[in-house]
Structures are given as structure tokens and as C-alpha cells.
Amino acid sequence: MSYLIAVLPDRMAAEAAYSALEQAGFPLERLHLLGRGYKTADEFGLIDPAQAARRQMQRLAIWLVPFGFLAGVGFSLLSGLDTFAWAGSLGNHLIGGLLGALGGAMGSFFVGGGVGLTSGFGDALAYRNRLNAGKYVLILEEENETRLREATRILRQFEPENLQGYSERL
Numbered sequence: 001m002s003y004l005i006a007v008l009p010d011r012m013a014a015e016a017a018y019s020a021l022e023q024a025g026f027p028l029e030r031l032h033l034l035g036r037g038y039k040t041a042d043e044f045g046l047i048d049p050a051q052a053a054r055r056q057m058q059r060l061a062i063w064l065v066p067f068g069f070l071a072g073v074g075f076s077l078l079s080g081l082d083t084f085a086w087a088g089s090l091g092n093h094l095i096g097g098l099l100g101a102l103g104g105a106m107g108s109f110f111v112g113g114g115v116g117l118t119s120g121f122g123d124a125l126a127y128r129n130r131l132n133a134g135k136y137v138l139i140l141e142e143e144n145e146t147r148l149r150e151a152t153r154i155l156r157q158f159e160p161e162n163l164q165g166y167s168e169r170l
Contacts, residue, residue, distance in 0.1 A: 002167045004151050005138040006160040007130050009037070014136035017158045024154055026140060026147070034127075035136035041128050044139070057112035065102035072100020135161065 006020065008014040018033050034044055076096030084092055127137055138155070142148045155163055 002142055002145070002148055002165060004142065004148055004155070005162075005164045005166065006158075007079060007127070007156045007162040008136045008138060011037070013158050014138055014158075017160075018137055019154055020138060020154050020157070021138075021151060024150065026151065030141040032139040032141075033136065034131055034139065036134065038136070041131055041170060044135045047164070053113045057108050060108035060112040061105060064108045065101045068104025068107070069097040069101040072103070073097040075100070084123070095142070126142050130161075 007016065008017060014033055014035060021031055022028060032039060032044055034041060073093050073096055076093045079166060082089075082092060084095055087095055131137060138160075139149075140151050143152065152163065152165070
């Protein structure tokens with residue numbers, strides 16, 4: 001499946017482009033208009049980077065927090081440090097484990113959240129920002145390359161701010 005995405009500056013241009021594609025015989029179930037008064041980015045399924053980063057953080061935490069705990073206990077056992085004299089030997093090992101788990105949680109937060117928020121989400125964030133700025137996004141799903149080129153020619157008449165094609169390959 002291939003996608004053709006056009007960013008249009010206002011509602012009039014978006015509706016005109018949508019109508020032109022409809023008149024050219026493109027099926028309505030494959031045409032999607034996003035913007036004020038139409039589908040939202042969430043309704044269409046554009047990934048929210050903050051939500052995806054949160055999920056990535058949680059997935060990393062599942063592995064990093066227990067690993068950090070075990071690494072903290074292991075370090076405490078191997079080093080034999082008596083950092084917290086008031087806690088005794090077992091207490092020192094448990095505190096070492098808790099500090100290791102805290103390090104694992106911080107790793108999942110910074111790597112999963114920080115790096116995940118700034119990378120790995122393609123152009124979804126750019127399209128969301130344009131929708132938030134009051135622009136309209138017209139998306140066409142099409143399998144036939146010839147029809148996709150025809151749609152591109154039709155959409156260029158409306159002078160979109162951005163016209164981008166994507167191909168979904170298995």
C-alpha cells in the first residue's frame with residue numbers, strides 16, 4: 001500500500017482537492033481529510049510521539065529495573081563496601097540493589113523517553129504540528145502506482161505546502 005500525503009494551507013483548498021480526487025474516481029474510503037472539522041490525527045492513527053515514548057519507557061523499565069537491582073546487589077557483594085554502616089551487611093546489599101534499580105529506572109526514562117521522543121517516529125510529528133497550526137492534511141491510500149501519479153498531478157494544481165509519497169513494504 002502506498003500513501004500520498006498533501007499539506008494544504010486552508011479549508012477551502014483542502015475541500016477543493018478532496019473533491020477533485022473524488023471526481024477523478026478515487027474511492028472515498030481511501031481518502032482521508034485531517035484538520036479542524038474533520039478527522040483528528042488520533043482518529044486517523046498518526047502516532048503521538050509522547051505516547052509512544054511513554055510505552056517505550058515502560059518496556060525498557062520492565063528489563064532495566066530488575067537488572068539494575070541485581071547488578072546493584074552483585075556490585076555490593078563483590079566490592080564488600082560498607083557504605084551504610086547503620087544498615088548492616090544485608091541492608092547494604094539491599095540498598096545497593098535499590099540504587100541499581102533506580103539507575104535502571106533512570107536509564108529507561110532517559111533512553112526510552114528522551115531519545116524515543118526525538119527519534120524513531122518518522123514524519124508523524126511534523127504532520128501533527130501542521131495540524132496544530134491550522135493546516136489540513138489530505139491522505140490518499142492507493143496500491144496502483146499509475147493512479148498515484150494521477151493523484152499527484154491533481155493535487156499539484158492546488159499548490160500544497162508539502163506533497164509526500166510513502167510506500168509500505170513488507
